[in-house]
Amino acid sequence: MLTKVYGSAVFGIEATTITVEVNIAKGIGYHLVGLPDNAIKESSYRITAALQNNGYKLPGKKITINMAPADLRKEGSAYDLTLAIGILEASNQIETKKTSDYIIMGELSLDGSLQPIKGALPIAIKAKEEGFKGFILPKQNAEEAAVVEGLDILGAENILEVIHFFEEKIEIEPTTFNIEESIENCLESLETDFSDVKGQESIKRCMEIAAAGGHNIILIGPPGSGKTMLAKRLPSILPPMTMNEALETTKIHSVVGKTSNIGLMKNRPFRNPHHTISDVALVGGGQYPQPGEISLSHNGVLFLDELPEFKRSVLEVMRQPLEDREVTISRAKFTITYPSSFMLVASMNPSPSGFFNDGNSNMTSSPAEMQRYLSKISGPLLDRIDIHIEVTPVPFEKLADQRKGEPSSEIRKRVIKSRSLQTERFNTYKNIHYNAQMNTRLIRKFCKLSDESSNLLKNAMEKLNLSARAYDRILKVSRTIADLDSSSEIKSSHITEAIQYRSLDRDGWLG
Structure with missing residues (x-):
C-alpha cells in the first residue's frame, strides 16, 4: 500500500x-x-x-x-x-x-x-x-x-x-499563544541596569546616542575602566522589538534550536562571542548551513570584547554584513542569505599594554608595538563604526559614592521617543528604520546643515585631520543627537558633540 x-x-x-x-x-x-x-x-x-x-x-x-x-x-x-x-x-x-x-x-x-x-x-x-x-x-x-x-x-x-x-480516540487541545500580551511585556526584567554604573556620564550619554540611532560603537580604554560593564547594559535601554522584528528574530534562533518553551523572543539578543571564534562561526555556514553569531544578533547587539584580539580574517568578513545588513553564504551546492541587522559594540585597549596615555602607569609600548596592535583593525572596518569613544577609569570618589545613577528605564524613554521620530521620518522607505541605516542620498536629504554648522564641520575636519570617511558618520550621529534634542534642525552644538565621537580618526591613533 x-x-x-x-x-x-x-x-x-x-x-x-x-x-x-x-x-x-x-x-x-x-x-x-x-x-x-x-x-x-x-x-x-x-x-x-x-x-x-x-x-x-x-x-x-x-x-x-x-x-x-x-x-x-x-x-x-x-x-x-x-x-x-x-x-x-x-x-x-x-x-x-x-x-x-x-x-x-x-x-x-x-x-x-x-x-x-x-x-x-x-x-x-x-x-x-x-x-x-x-x-x-x-x-x-x-x-x-x-x-x-x-x-x-x-x-x-x-x-x-x-x-x-x-484514530480519533483522543483529542489534542491546540496550543494558543497571546501575541499581544507577549509584545506588551516584551521588556522582561534584566539583571543589568545603568543605575549600577558609577560616574562615566559622558560614556552613558554616548551609549544613549548609539541606542537611539542604532549606531555601531567602539569603546577604547585601559583595563578596568568599565568597557564591558557598559556594553552589557546597552540592551536595557534599547526600544522593544516590533512584532515583525520579534518574529524574524525568533525564526533565526528557532533554526538553531534555542527557542524551546519560550514562544516568541521578547528581548533583543545580546551575543558576546570569544575572540577565538572562526569566521564560519561568526557569519554562518558549514556543511549543513547554520546561522552564525552575526545573524543570531539580528535586531540586537553583537559585542566583540578586545577587538584587536580577534583574527583579522574574522573581522574582515563582517564588512559586507555591516554594510548590507544581511550575509550571503555561497557554496558550490547552495546559496543562503541570513538577515544580520545588528548593532556592533566593540571594546579595545588603546595599546598592547592597555595604558597608552595613562600618566599613572609605568607600562608602555613602543611605536612598533602600537602600530602592530592597531593595524589588526582595518580602515574599512572602522569606516562602518559610527562612534569612537575613549573610556577613562573611574576615580575612587565616584566608585565609593552610594547614590544610584540614572536607571535604564529613564534612558529608554528618551531612546524610544527618538526612535519614534525616526520611524515617522523613514516610513516611506523600505528597510530603513533608524538613522544608522541611512544611505548617502538620505543623508543629503535629512542631514542638511546651516552655513554655520557646515563651516564648523569643515574646520574640525581640517584642524583635527579627520579622514573623509568620518564625514557621513558625523552627519548621521549629529542627526540622532538632534532627534534626542527634539530638534528638526541639526545645530552647531549637535555637530560639535558628534565630532568628539571620532577618536580613532585623529592623529596619534591609526596614523
Whole structure:
C-alpha cells in the first residue's frame, strides 16, 4: 500500500514542505531514498524500538520510503515521527484520512516519547502558507509554533498520543499563544541596569546616542575602566522589538534550536562571542548551513570584547554584513542569505599594554608595538563604526559614592521617543528604520546643515585631520543627537558633540 505524509525541511531560515511517500510491498527490506543524512538513515532503529514499546511493529515486508523533492538534502532526526506515522498508515496498523491535513515532525526516543526539534516557527509559517490544517510536533516546541495564527498547533508528548489522535480516540487541545500580551511585556526584567554604573556620564550619554540611532560603537580604554560593564547594559535601554522584528528574530534562533518553551523572543539578543571564534562561526555556514553569531544578533547587539584580539580574517568578513545588513553564504551546492541587522559594540585597549596615555602607569609600548596592535583593525572596518569613544577609569570618589545613577528605564524613554521620530521620518522607505541605516542620498536629504554648522564641520575636519570617511558618520550621529534634542534642525552644538565621537580618526591613533 502507498501512502503520503508530510514533513518539512528548513533551509536558511525558510521551510520547504517534504512529501514522505511510504510504499509497502511483498519482500523484505528497508529502503530510504531522497538524500537523507545519517541521522535520518538511523531512524529505522529508533522507529522499530518506539513502535515495539507501544504495541505496534515495523512490518516484515519491503518498505520503500521516498522523501520528495529528492534533490533537496534532508538532515536531522526530526523526521522520525513523520516516517513512523507513514509506515503505520501504509501497513494498515492505523486507519485514517487525516494525515494529509497535517505537517508531522518529531524525534523519537526508544520508548516513543518525543524530543524537541529545530525550526518549529519557520515550519509553522510555511504550513499555514500552504494551507495545512495543523502542525503536529513535540510539546516542548508547541508554544513557539503557536505564534502563527490560523494553524492548529498540536503538541504531543509521545507517539501513542499521535496515533490515538489519528484514530480519533483522543483529542489534542491546540496550543494558543497571546501575541499581544507577549509584545506588551516584551521588556522582561534584566539583571543589568545603568543605575549600577558609577560616574562615566559622558560614556552613558554616548551609549544613549548609539541606542537611539542604532549606531555601531567602539569603546577604547585601559583595563578596568568599565568597557564591558557598559556594553552589557546597552540592551536595557534599547526600544522593544516590533512584532515583525520579534518574529524574524525568533525564526533565526528557532533554526538553531534555542527557542524551546519560550514562544516568541521578547528581548533583543545580546551575543558576546570569544575572540577565538572562526569566521564560519561568526557569519554562518558549514556543511549543513547554520546561522552564525552575526545573524543570531539580528535586531540586537553583537559585542566583540578586545577587538584587536580577534583574527583579522574574522573581522574582515563582517564588512559586507555591516554594510548590507544581511550575509550571503555561497557554496558550490547552495546559496543562503541570513538577515544580520545588528548593532556592533566593540571594546579595545588603546595599546598592547592597555595604558597608552595613562600618566599613572609605568607600562608602555613602543611605536612598533602600537602600530602592530592597531593595524589588526582595518580602515574599512572602522569606516562602518559610527562612534569612537575613549573610556577613562573611574576615580575612587565616584566608585565609593552610594547614590544610584540614572536607571535604564529613564534612558529608554528618551531612546524610544527618538526612535519614534525616526520611524515617522523613514516610513516611506523600505528597510530603513533608524538613522544608522541611512544611505548617502538620505543623508543629503535629512542631514542638511546651516552655513554655520557646515563651516564648523569643515574646520574640525581640517584642524583635527579627520579622514573623509568620518564625514557621513558625523552627519548621521549629529542627526540622532538632534532627534534626542527634539530638534528638526541639526545645530552647531549637535555637530560639535558628534565630532568628539571620532577618536580613532585623529592623529596619534591609526596614523
